[in-house]
Amino acid sequence: MRIRVRIILSIVGATLIAACSGGPASTAPTNPIPWPPSSSGFGSSEAPGAPEDVVTGLDAPWSVVFTQGAALISERDTGNILEIVGDGTRVVGAVRDVAPAGEGGLLGLAAGEGELYVYFTGTAGDNRVVKYPLTGSAGTLGLGEPEDILTGIPGGRTHNGGRIAFGPDGMLYVTTGDAQDRPSAQDPASLAGKILRVTADGGVPADNPTSGSPVWSLGHRNVQGLAWSADGTMFSVEYGQDAWDELNIIRPGGNYGWPEVEGIGQDPAYINPVQQWRPDVASPSGMTIAGQTIYVANLRGERLRAIPVNNPSTAEELYVRQFGRLRDVAVAPDGSLWFLTNNTDGRGIPRPDDDRIKRVVVG
Numbered sequence: 001m002r003i004r005v006r007i008i009l010s011i012v013g014a015t016l017i018a019a020c021s022g023g024p025a026s027t028a029p030t031n032p033i034p035w036p037p038s039s040s041g042f043g044s045s046e047a048p049g050a051p052e053d054v055v056t057g058l059d060a061p062w063s064v065v066f067t068q069g070a071a072l073i074s075e076r077d078t079g080n081i082l083e084i085v086g087d088g089t090r091v092v093g094a095v096r097d098v099a100p101a102g103e104g105g106l107l108g109l110a111a112g113e114g115e116l117y118v119y120f121t122g123t124a125g126d127n128r129v130v131k132y133p134l135t136g137s138a139g140t141l142g143l144g145e146p147e148d149i150l151t152g153i154p155g156g157r158t159h160n161g162g163r164i165a166f167g168p169d170g171m172l173y174v175t176t177g178d179a180q181d182r183p184s185a186q187d188p189a190s191l192a193g194k195i196l197r198v199t200a201d202g203g204v205p206a207d208n209p210t211s212g213s214p215v216w217s218l219g220h221r222n223v224q225g226l227a228w229s230a231d232g233t234m235f236s237v238e239y240g241q242d243a244w245d246e247l248n249i250i251r252p253g254g255n256y257g258w259p260e261v262e263g264i265g266q267d268p269a270y271i272n273p274v275q276q277w278r279p280d281v282a283s284p285s286g287m288t289i290a291g292q293t294i295y296v297a298n299l300r301g302e303r304l305r306a307i308p309v310n311n312p313s314t315a316e317e318l319y320v321r322q323f324g325r326l327r328d329v330a331v332a333p334d335g336s337l338w339f340l341t342n343n344t345d346g347r348g349i350p351r352p353d354d355d356r357i358k359r360v361v362v363g
Contacts, residue, residue, distance in 0.1 A: 048318060051358035054338060055084055058355040060345045063286070064330050064338055067111035069138035074118065076105035076345065081116070085139045093143030097123045102157025108164040110172065112200055117149065117172065119164045127153035127160055129174055149202035150214070154179040154192040159222045163286065168228050171197050171205055173216065175223035175236070182259040185219050193220045193258060195236065195250060209253030219256040219270060225287035227294060229309045237284035237296050245282040246273035247312060274312045286328030290337060290362050297326035297339055304329065304339060323358060324348050336361050
């Protein structure tokens, strides 16, 4: 055991893939949204309270998922998958062929039926998605032999995307960055600068926008957050360059403009964000939806942002500058929010016992 847990939680299993016939149907507005966005209260009944430590001493954690009665964490630079168990954590296994450099390494996690999906920057020079069968049970989980799901995603020291999640349709969604090749985001033949949609085995669904292509949407710079509301609307958050970070509603086949436009533009060929932020108060990464509220973890902005699902041009800002950089946020099986700090990623200022997972009960 190498990490001390301050609060021991009873974690029950969670089903991360839900059957739902609804799909992304909402559209983004074309009219500019004022800056800063207005505040109009939470989509849930009350604001969250004071967060408590779940675990400390993590090394550049990137993603947290819940499966088979356990919480699993990815560490970007070590390549390890950790399991919270008892009064500490244990290494479930090391993902093979991870090549950490800059913003690359072991990134997103998603849980399937008895399997763990991982997104990482590999020794072959690309980004890829691989699935591992999970062996054992909570407290003794291990990794079986890996199977490639999606390979050949352009990678680099920055702009690797890396978030993966199963949607309500049971398909696996994968976010990719432009890997510093800006025109690739507009190239439908490239996997860079896209949101991709594949089956759990890596096949291309028959109802994707383009036959035979995993591309679900294009024109993205560096998407690192995905979430779905109860009606199936798909949201994403995306790093801009110098001007605007974005909250988008994703439509199949939609073009979100990068590198031709950043933030809200005037060209009807591109879909505008429903909200935009200056990078110094945002740099959004992971996101989740609890009830009727979208929660977004922000790195440079060092805050958790709460956005009503039914009014996504507004927001509340939580824990501003209290915990440093925030990388991911997830809903735990008990309904609480867990969020990861990311002060050991080379860009933050680590505090004693960083990095950590914080837990807070939401109304």
